[in-house]
Structures are given as structure tokens and as C-alpha cells.
Amino acid sequence: MGDVVKDEYQTDYVAGQDNISPFGLDLHAPVFPITAILVVVFVIGTLMFPEAAKELLDGTKNDIIATFDWFFLLSANIFVIVCLALIFMPVGKIRLGGMDAKPEFSTISWFAMLFAAGMGIGLMFWAVAEPVAYYTGWYGTPFNVAANTPEARNLAMGGTMYHWGLHPWAVYSIVALSLAFFAYNKNMPLTIRSAFFPLLKDKVWGWPGHIIDTLAVVATIFGLATSLGFGAQQAASGLNYLFDTGSGINIQMAIIVGVTAVALVSVLRGLDGGVKVLSNINMSMAGLLLFFVIFAGPTMSILQNLWVTSSSYVTNIVAFSNPFGREDETWLRGWTVFYWAWWISWSPFVGMFIARVSKGRTVREFVTAVLIIPTLITAVWMSSFGGAALEQIDNGIGVLAEEGITEVSLAMFQMFANLPLTGILSFVGIVLVLVFFITSSDSGSLVIDSITAGGKTDAPTAQRVFWVVMEGAIAAALIFGGGTDALGAIQASAVSAGLPFTVILLIMTWGLLKGLTHERKLLIARGEM
Numbered sequence: 070m071g072d073v074v075k076d077e078y079q080t081d082y083v084a085g086q087d088n089i090s091p092f093g094l095d096l097h098a099p100v101f102p103i104t105a106i107l108v109v110v111f112v113i114g115t116l117m118f119p120e121a122a123k124e125l126l127d128g129t130k131n132d133i134i135a136t137f138d139w140f141f142l143l144s145a146n147i148f149v150i151v152c153l154a155l156i157f158m159p160v161g162k163i164r165l166g167g168m169d170a171k172p173e174f175s176t177i178s179w180f181a182m183l184f185a186a187g188m189g190i191g192l193m194f195w196a197v198a199e200p201v202a203y204y205t206g207w208y209g210t211p212f213n214v215a216a217n218t219p220e221a222r223n224l225a226m227g228g229t230m231y232h233w234g235l236h237p238w239a240v241y242s243i244v245a246l247s248l249a250f251f252a253y254n255k256n257m258p259l260t261i262r263s264a265f266f267p268l269l270k271d272k273v274w275g276w277p278g279h280i281i282d283t284l285a286v287v288a289t290i291f292g293l294a295t296s297l298g299f300g301a302q303q304a305a306s307g308l309n310y311l312f313d314t315g316s317g318i319n320i321q322m323a324i325i326v327g328v329t330a331v332a333l334v335s336v337l338r339g340l341d342g343g344v345k346v347l348s349n350i351n352m353s354m355a356g357l358l359l360f361f362v363i364f365a366g367p368t369m370s371i372l373q374n375l376w377v378t379s380s381s382y383v384t385n386i387v388a389f390s391n392p393f394g395r396e397d398e399t400w401l402r403g404w405t406v407f408y409w410a411w412w413i414s415w416s417p418f419v420g421m422f423i424a425r426v427s428k429g430r431t432v433r434e435f436v437t438a439v440l441i442i443p444t445l446i447t448a449v450w451m452s453s454f455g456g457a458a459l460e461q462i463d464n465g466i467g468v469l470a471e472e473g474i475t476e477v478s479l480a481m482f483q484m485f486a487n488l489p490l491t492g493i494l495s496f497v498g499i500v501l502v503l504v505f506f507i508t509s510s511d512s513g514s515l516v517i518d519s520i521t522a523g524g525k526t527d528a529p530t531a532q533r534v535f536w537v538v539m540e541g542a543i544a545a546a547l548i549f550g551g552g553t554d555a556l557g558a559i560q561a562s563a564v565s566a567g568l569p570f571t572v573i574l575l576i577m578t579w580g581l582l583k584g585l586t587h588e589r590k591l592l593i594a595r596g597e598m
Contacts, residue, residue, distance in 0.1 A: 119551030161433030227381025244420025258524020374456030410567030
């Protein structure tokens with residue numbers, strides 16, 4: 070009975086077999102040097118001509134968003150539908166790592182790590198600014214409704230939830246599940262190329278795979294460096310708002326050095342004692358901050374807003390997801406399509422990290438945890454922070470009511486200013502922002518190291534140390550040498566990378582479904598399912 074179905078996903082390739090070992094390191098021969106050259110050349114060019122680079126790359130980004138808006142929306146819808154289907158399909162019983170595999174981390178720690186890596190920092194940055202922007206028409210309104218109206222308020226919460234709900238987590242789920250399945254169930258290297266085995270077979274271990282992994286590493290490095298740079302600017306703005314420290318380059322550089330130093334300590338402590346501990350701290354602090362905002366703010370209004378947010382999201386999700394015939398192009402392209410491209414460009418990093426910590430989970434458990442639970446928590450978070458801010462605006466309280474969005478990085482602190490214990494709240498907010506960045510830097514270095522080590526998960530610690538330092542150095546160089554223009558150029562390049570990665574994700578989706586279906590047949594033939 071066991072010979073009825075042949076395993077089509079057998080390969081003789083071993084993780085790291087093409088590696089070189091200079092100075093005691095363990096590096097994938099083509100991927101590491103090519104990546105290093107591309108990053109150095111791009112950073113030097115951006116530093117030499119920051120304004121020209123930003124203008125060129127912004128133009129490319131805007132052209133891609135305007136031309137392929139329908140493609141981004143349609144693809145994201147496919148990812149959501151596939152993920153929801155996986156929860157109910159028979160393949161949902163398949164366990165990552167084999168039917169006898171056990172999870173490496175407790176459910177709470179596992180969830181904390183995937184949530185912190187996925188978008189924890191974004192919730193701090195946009196939970197207030199985004200609903201306020203939509204409500205006041207700062208940069209377009211959903212469906213072109215009139216700003217500062219009850220309809221605009223409902224759509225502001227529903228639109229914010231749409232950008233942080235099922236769709237981005239479906240993107241991460243597809244990448245993470247594909248990588249985890251082929252790595253843990255088919256013994257392939259934990260690297261992006263492995264997910265393309267159904268299409269390319271053993272050719273994936275050659276130059277097609279080298280190109281895929283190199284693109285993934287470059288996108289991850291630029292995405293992390295950009296976020297670290299912008300995060301340093303946000304934290305500096307918050308410190309200046311609280312303590313009048315100034316928010317210039319010196320403060321921003323000090324923040325980057327501090328974040329990188331703590332990330333180094335986390336790396337040296339390892340995955341279990343580093344990222345896991347920081348992620349648990351993250352979730353605990355975020356939970357305390359959330360409960361304080363709910364009970365110290367307009368509690369009944371926030372609770373009512375949770376219903377408004379959820380119902381607006383559910384009733385408008387089809388209209389929000391419509392890729393054709395939209396009239397709200399300013400809002401659609403400036404927000405939705407930009408977000409989709411950004412999430413997709415980040416998916417190699419977040420997806421691989423989630424895969425790294427998800428061995429032992431069933432497909433159904435995995436998709437439910439990665440897709441549904443974060444969406445529910447995000448609804449509570451956005452309703453609380455965004456709802457409190459909109460309530461202040463409606464009652465004419467504070468800077469947001471008087472001036473609207475003056476600086477995105479200050480929106481959360483301006484909302485905190487009208488709650489009790491403002492100073493403590495704002496300080497906790499700054500610390501939380503920094504810790505989220507530390508976990509992103511740490512988990513990002515783990516992902517980059519795995520790819521550039523040919524899919525090995527036990528490469529020397531020195532390599533992860535190298536990548537942590539590189540992320541901080543690139544961010545510091547961009548801020549020091551080119552400021553916002555240089556960071557904007559790198560961000561534009563990362564968003565532009567969302568287009569080819571969308572095609573890559575669609576191929577991964579096909580390969581995942583093909584692989585899971587075949588695996589179920591194998592397990593049934595062996596009497597294991």
C-alpha cells in the first residue's frame with residue numbers, strides 16, 4: 070500500500086552543500102557575495118544622489134501602483150480565499166514536520182513572536198494616524214465620502230481594519246506555510262527557493278534559485294533598514310515631544326546604536342532566550358497599554374467603536390477589495406495598493422521567520438493562528454486607539470481636533486496627551502516602539518542569515534551578528550548621508566519589489582496547494598491519515 074503513491078518531492082540536495090567557509094563562517098557561495106555587492110552599490114548610489122534616487126524610485130513606485138493596482142488587489146483576494154479554504158480542507162490535518170512532530174514553543178510564545186515580527190510596530194505607528202487621516206480626508210477618503218461625517222467615521226475604522234486584517238496576514242500565511250511545509254515535511258533547505266520545487270524541480274538549486282533568494286535577501290535588508298530608520302525618526306520625535314531632547318540626526322543615530330546593541334545581545338542569547346523573551350515582553354507591554362487606553366479613555370465609546378469597526382469591515386470588505394471600476398483612486402492607490410505592495414515586499418522576511426518558529430503545528434492550526442487571531446486582536450487595538458482619537462476629534466479635544474494630522478509620528482502621542490498619566494503612557498509607547506524594532510532586527514537577521522547560509526538554521530552566531538550590525542549600519546548611513554530622501558528612496562525600491570514578488574507568491578500558492586494535496590495522498594497510502 071505504501072508504494073501506491075510516489076513522493077514527487079524527493080531531492081538529494083542538502084542545505085548548505087554549496088557553501089563556502091571563509092574565516093570559519095558558513096556562507097552560500099553565490100547568494101552571499103552577490104547580495105553584499107548589490108546592497109553596497111545601491112546604498113552608495115543612494116547616498117551620493119539621494120534626491121535623484123528618491124525621485125527616480127518614487128516615480129517607478131507610483132507607476133507600478135497606478136498600472137497594476139488591479140493586480141495587487143486581485144492577488145491579495147486570492148491569498149485570502151486560499152487561506153480560508155485551507156482551514157476547512159482535509160489537508161488542514163497535515164502537521165508541519167510530520168504527523169508525530171511536536172511544537173518547539175508554547176502557543177502564547179509562538180503567537181507573540183509571529184505577531185511581533187508581522188506588524189507590531191505598524192500598529193503603534195498607524196493605529197491613531199490612519200483612522201484620523203481617513204476621517205478628516207488628510208489624503209483621500211474611502212469611496213470619496215465627505216470628510217468629517219458619520220459615514221466617513223465608519224469607513225475610516227473599516228478601511229483601517231481592512232489594511233491590517235485578513236489580507237496582509239494571508240500574504241504572510243502563504244509564504245510561511247509554503248516554506249514550513251517544504252522544509253519540515255520534505256527536508257528541503259529553509260529558504261525561499263524551496264517553495265518553487267513543484268515548478269522548477271532540481272533546477273531550483275541552480276541559478277533560478279540563486280536569483281530568487283538574492284531578491285528575497287535584498288528586499289528584506291532594505292525593508293528592515295528603512296523601518297529602522299523611520300522608527301528612529303518616530304522615536305526621536307516622541308522623545309522630543311516628551312522631554313524636549315531635540316529630534317535631530319544625533320538623537321536618531323543614538324537610537325539606532327541602542328536598538329542595534331540590544332538586538333546584538335538578543336542574537337547572542339539565541340532564538341529561545343532572545344526573540345522569544347523580547348516578543349513576550351512586547352505582548353505583555355502592549356496588552357497593558359491597550360487595557361489602559363480602553364479603561365482610561367472613553368470606555369463605552371471604544372466598546373461601541375469595536376462593533377462599528379468590525380461591522381464596517383465585514384460589510385465593506387468586498388467593496389474595499391474590488392479591483393475594478395473604483396472612483397476613489399487617491400485613497401485606493403495612496404493607501405490600499407501601497408500597503409499591499411509593502412506587505413508583499415516584506416513577506417519573505419516575515420513569512421520565513423513565522424515558518425522558522427512553527428514546526429509541529431497542523432496546517433489548520435497554523436492558518437487559524439496566523440490569519441484569524443491577529444485579525445481579531447487588531448480589531449480591538451485599532452478600535453481602542455483609533456476610536457479614542459476620533460472621539461477626541463468629535464468633542465474638539467486636543468491637537469488632533471484642532472489641527473488634524475500635523476506629523477504622522479506624533480499622532481499617537483497627541484492622543485495620549487488627553488488621557489491620564491500622559492507622560493507614563495507616552496514613555497511606555499516609545500519603549501514599545503523600540504522593543505518592536507529590536508525584535509524585527511533580531512528576527513530579520515535570523516532570516517537573512519538562513520537564506521545566505523543556503524537554508525541552514527544552525528549557521529555560526531557570528532553571521533547573525535554581522536547582519537544585525539549591517540542593518541543598523543545601513544539605516545545609520547542613510548539617515549546621516551541622505552536623511553529622509555535616502556530612506557524614502559530605499560522604501561520606494563522595496564515597495565516596487567512588491568510587483569515581482571506578487572507573481573512569486575501566486576506561484577508559491579499553486580505549489581503549496583499541489584504539495585499539500587500530494588502529501589495527503591501519501592499519508593493516506595501509508596495509513597497515517
